[in-house]
Amino acid sequence: MSKKVIYVAGLGLIGASLALGIKRGHPDYEVIGYNRSDKSRNIALERGIVDRATGDFAEFAPLADVIILAVPIKQTIDFLEQLAELPLKENVIITDAGSTKKAIVDAAERFLQGKAVQFVGSHPMAGSHKSGAVAADVTLFENAYYIFTPSVLTTETTIPELKDLLSGTKARYTEIDAAEHDRVTSQISHFPHLLASSLMEQAGAYANDHEMTNRFAAGGFRDMTRIAESEPGMWTSILMTNKDAVKERIEDFKGRLDRISQLLDTNDENALWEFFEHGRQTRKQMEIHKCGGVESxxxxxxxxxxxxxxxxxxxxxxxxxxxxxxxxxxxxxxxxxxxxxxxxxxxxxxxxxxxxxxxxxxxxxxxx
Amino acid sequence: MSKKVIYVAGLGLIGASLALGIKRGHPDYEVIGYNRSDKSRNIALERGIVDRATGDFAEFAPLADVIILAVPIKQTIDFLEQLAELPLKENVIITDAGSTKKAIVDAAERFLQGKAVQFVGSHPMAGSHKSGAVAADVTLFENAYYIFTPSVLTTETTIPELKDLLSGTKARYTEIDAAEHDRVTSQISHFPHLLASSLMEQAGAYANDHEMTNRFAAGGFRDMTRIAESEPGMWTSILMTNKDAVKERIEDFKGRLDRISQLLDTNDENALWEFFEHGRQTRKQMEIHKCGGVESxxxxxxxxxxxxxxxxxxxxxxxxxxxxxxxxxxxxxxxxxxxxxxxxxxxxxxxxxxxxxxxxxxxxxxxx
CATH class of the missing domain: 3.30.70.330 (RRM (RNA recognition motif) domain)
Structure with missing residues (x-):
């Protein structure tokens, strides 16, 4: 490929780390960046994460062969709408880095269909407790899943070109339908998050009337509520853009809780034992024990x-x-x-x- | 105190570790043990954890100044019933080591009231992935909570005498009403356990129709389901002896899930944000972060x-x-x-x- 211009919009941890991965694989490409705040923009420039940076998203969009939107979900959708009005390069590849995919793929199709652009959704499944360009790490995505979710704007070459572009991240690529991505992540990420925060809310309320609650909380409780300390803004956006799948998991789960109540009411010890044993066996068989799931x-x-x-x-x-x-x-x-x-x-x-x-x-x- | 005879019934991890703690604090006491199977009995004898051992619970009971029942909950209740018929020493102190307390305290009062015995419930809140006398560890209870739950058979001296007896365990003693113990542990242990096993059951079922479920499960999911691999028999007993409190937590939790569904239905982003933020703040303020709860x-x-x-x-x-x-x-x-x-x-x-x-x-x- 000839010298390309890659536009990374959003120089937080994810965007800046992707930029580093791109530079590692393709040191000859020009990587340009957008960030609203000065701070990450200046760090990205100083560290050579990007070659040029702007605080005006529209400014650099027309220069790019590939545009990676690494901003929060809502802003990703806003930017897709803006891109529809900008004089982009013919056949520019646009992708994102959001945690839910259907809302973003739908927005891309809605705003960009009929235009000479390619779009595929992306979810690089990695992250860190750190944030900002200052924490950018070229190894952040090594062995992590990098999930592509195709759209009607994905051509035969869209994903192969991105795989090549991102080869320096050393991520493990996979491909899945956007709605299915959101269903699967509702089960293993979004709904569990709700459970953790709800358990924390419940225990907090209980502690008001039962003062030993906090003192007796042990390792199991600690593990189960750990993710309740995550950043609320991001999780609100994730839930708001994956309502149906999450609500379906909630209803399903309530049915499982009801069944346990019934087993208790009917003293069905055997069925209760089977329930615990089934959970144990299911977990033992999960990939979790093989190469650590996502962490690998x-x-x-x-x-x-x-x-x-x-x-x-x-x-x-x-x-x-x-x-x-x-x-x-x-x-x-x-x-x-x-x-x-x-x-x-x-x-x-x-x-x-x-x-x-x-x-x-x-x-x-x-x-x- | 003069040379005492301490009878530890059940030489699994908990019983054998308590025996070691007693010997550390009182090397002059005679510690005798019961275990149904030869294996832990022989290990306990070989390692000097007990001075004598029997496979017949009734045999040693009349010799004891203190009887510690360190067997599963059901067997604890059976043994309390048996003790009512045995010629025990006058004023013998009887206690247990079960994870739920109300069923055991009730059984003790039902079977032993009117007899010249003392009884207090005990819950030493520690343990290990290991089991059996072979894993006995004199440091197992160091800094762990050792919870006493009084009964009508608890006199002014019952708990002080046990505290002295168990001083070598270096546990942190505390005292709580048995029913309140069960309510508090329903919130921070028993119900969270149900959540973990139910989530595992749900994800297992989902994986049948959504093959990426297992592959995408990440650290958060792993943490939340870790305890689902616990021993099913013990957890069945815990739930069966703490039904009301657990059922009440289930109903309460369903209400919290319903509220989240409503927030999603009404697009109430602010309330959802508040929900996540509240969970985050509650956890940050928990003792979990101060001295690690039980682990201290x-x-x-x-x-x-x-x-x-x-x-x-x-x-x-x-x-x-x-x-x-x-x-x-x-x-x-x-x-x-x-x-x-x-x-x-x-x-x-x-x-x-x-x-x-x-x-x-x-x-x-x-x-x-």
């Missing part, structure tokens, strides 16, 4: 004694490996287990670590 | 770069501290944050670690 890490579990500096002694053995996470799962009788869990970026390092620990320590090691 | 740890958070051996370099600085847990929270745009989280057993070590890391590295450190 490789984990080993080491049964370590509760002794001073035991973690240090193991990490010393593993010096130089691609260790990406580590935790001792909390010990709690009513929760499940955990021991020292070590996550690696690749299988080779995982296997090497298992071998080293097996050989050099007396601790038992397992791979799940 | 002291945490610091270090903002570390994604570089090889960065954890190792920090642990080298912290050599010799009481570090009890460590984790890097997963990076995921749709989850909340986390950075390197280090948990210490006491405030002094936490403060020392914060000072060392601030002084010797360029990473920012915070205490939440």
């Amino acid at each position: 890490f490789y984990d080993i579990f080491v049964d370590v004694p509760d002794e001073e500096d035991v973690i240090l002694s193991i990490l010393e053995l593993l010096r130089g490996t691609s260790l990406v996470n580590i935790r001792i799962n909390e010990e709690n009788r009513e929760d499940i287990s955990g021991i020292l869990q070590l996550s690696f970026k690749n299988q080779k390092d995982m296997e090497r670590a298992e071998k080293i620990i097996s050989e050099k320590t007396a601790y038992s090691v397992s791979i799940i | 740890f002291y945490d610091i958070f270090v903002d570390v770069p994604d570089e090889e051996d960065v954890i190792l370099s920090i642990l080298e600085l912290l050599r010799g501290t009481s570090l009890v847990n460590i984790r890097i929270n997963e990076e995921n745009r749709e989850d909340i944050s986390g950075i390197l989280q280090l948990s210490f057993k006491n405030q002094k070590d936490m403060e020392r670690a914060e000072k060392i890391i601030s002084e010797k590295t360029a990473y920012s450190v915070s205490i939440i």
